[in-house]
Amino acid sequence: MATLTSEERDNLSNDPEENDNTDDILDDLEGSEDESETDSLFDESLESPLLDIPLASRNAPAIPGFYFDPALRLPQDLCDEMVSHCLGTYFTAPHVDQIMLFCRGGTPEHPPTGLPPVFLSLLGTLSTVLRPIIPPEVHALMFPASTTLARQAIINKYNVGDGITAHVDLLRRYGDGIIGVSFGSGCVMHFARAQEGTEQDMVQGSEIHHLYLPERSVLVMSGESRFKWMHGIEKRGMDRVVTEAGDGEEWLERTMRISVTFRWLLPGADVLT
Numbered sequence: 597m598a599t600l601t602s603e604e605r606d607n608l609s610n611d612p613e614e615n616d617n618t619d620d621i622l623d624d625l626e627g628s629e630d631e632s633e634t635d636s637l638f639d640e641s642l643e644s645p646l647l648d649i650p651l652a653s654r655n656a657p658a659i660p661g662f663y664f665d666p667a668l669r670l671p672q673d674l675c676d677e678m679v680s681h682c683l684g685t686y687f688t689a690p691h692v693d694q695i696m697l698f699c700r701g702g703t704p705e706h707p708p709t710g711l712p713p714v715f716l717s718l719l720g721t722l723s724t725v726l727r728p729i730i731p732p733e734v735h736a737l738m739f740p741a742s743t744t745l746a747r748q749a750i751i752n753k754y755n756v757g758d759g760i761t762a763h764v765d766l767l768r769r770y771g772d773g774i775i776g777v778s779f780g781s782g783c784v785m786h787f788a789r790a791q792e793g794t795e796q797d798m799v800q801g802s803e804i805h806h807l808y809l810p811e812r813s814v815l816v817m818s819g820e821s822r823f824k825w826m827h828g829i830e831k832r833g834m835d836r837v838v839t840e841a842g843d844g845e846e847w848l849e850r851t852m853r854i855s856v857t858f859r860w861l862l863p864g865a866d867v868l869t
């Protein structure tokens with residue numbers, strides 16, 4: 597974790613070229629070891645790019661249907677098992693950074709089939725820990741007593757400096773109710789009200805919230821937050837976040853992050869054409 601006092605940040609912004617640490621911090625921001633990329637940041641502007649990074653909150657934005665409890669962290673042993681399973685099973689080649697798994701069932705009468713045991717443990721734990729955090733109808737959406745829908749788990753691996761373009765999860769392919777879990781590293785995710793447009797040309801509106809997702813944290817998107825808001829992760833190596841005490845801000849370095857996102861395939865969307 598890298599923490600800068602506001603004085604250090606002010607010095608950086610006043611005269612970046614005189615600050616001995618600036619190159620290191622900018623490298624971290626970019627998640628890059630490439631000197632030329634760092635230099636180009638200075639060529640473009642005399643202002644420090646540090647000032648352009650929005651300050652992220654640790655608390656859920658007030659978006660209808662969005663649920664996030666900053667105090668909720670999944671058990672460390674479950675998360676360690678998930679990371680080692682994913683790294684050892686799916687992400688063994690450097691260019692592979694996304695895989696999708698599917699399962700049917702997942703109700704008390706029909707236990708889910710098709711997911712490795714660690715994912716079943718994760719789903720069971722999520723059902724328990726989310727019960728006090730999300731309303732009963734949202735819990736029932738994610739953990740229904742019966743369903744004919746197939747559940748998808750998408751697993752994304754982010755190296756330091758990676759991100760994901762702001763998007764709304766495909767409207768014709770996925771239903772309501774999405775659970776996102778962070779493993780290995782925190783990062784800031786932003787949520788922007790989607791402006792009118794098709795899925796392909798949808799653009800972010802001006803209302804944007806930045807939320808820090810610590811490792812082992814869980815978010816739920818349902819209703820308006822799932823359908824009307826875009827979510828994304830900026831490509832950078834560090835995030836500017838309000839301190840846990842809420843009395844200042846700090847820079848948090850990203851490390852390798854794995855996310856697991858559960859969502860429902862709409863009828864017919866599981867048929868490949």
Ligand SMILES: O=C(O)CCC(=O)C(=O)O
Nearest residue numbers: 750752760765776855857
């Ligand atoms: O990595 C994440 O937490 C988000 C992933 C995501 O939004 C997606 O795969 O649609």
Ligand SMILES: [Fe+2]
Nearest residue numbers: 763764765827
């Ligand atoms: Fe998404």
